[in-house]
Amino acid sequence: MRRTVKPSPQEWRTVPLPRGWVKIRKRILHRDPQCTLRTRCQGAASEEVDHIGDPNDHSDRNLRGVCHTCHAHRTGQQGAAAANARRPSRRRPAPRHPGIT
Numbered sequence: 539m540r541r542t543v544k545p546s547p548q549e550w551r552t553v554p555l556p557r558g559w560v561k562i563r564k565r566i567l568h569r570d571p572q573c574t575l576r577t578r579c580q581g582a583a584s585e586e587v588d589h590i591g592d593p594n595d596h597s598d599r600n601l602r603g604v605c606h607t608c609h610a611h612r613t614g615q616q617g618a619a620a621a622n623a624r625r626p627s628r629r630r631p632a633p634r635h636p637g638i639t
Contacts, residue, residue: 553593562596563587570603578607588612 556562572581575588584603591600604612 556596559596562598562601566598566601567603569598572603573605573608574602575604575608575612578611579605582607585609 566587567584570584573579573584582605585606586604586609587601588604588609589595589600590602
């Protein structure tokens with residue numbers, strides 16, 4: 539059973555989807571009928587389209603079909619990595635050499 543995905547009013551995207559996204563999405567899901575990520579599944583049916591790299595690049599080579607579970611896991615990892623990158627380091631700064639001014 540495939541779910542029809544409609545953007546909700548609460549959906550937050552960093553990059554807006556291009557015109558014709560419905561056709562692009564359909565083409566990618568037809569090309570990749572099974573999840574290509576497979577981090578949380580064993581090749582479940584693809585339900586969503588994931589950007590592999592640049593979120594501004596909507597070309598076929600930068601998109602892949604994934605299941606909801608794997609996509610949610612990957613998105614969570616990316617969000618955590620972004621949050622950790624903004625967090626200040628807890629390491630002490632390296633001591634300055636006394637002879638260098």
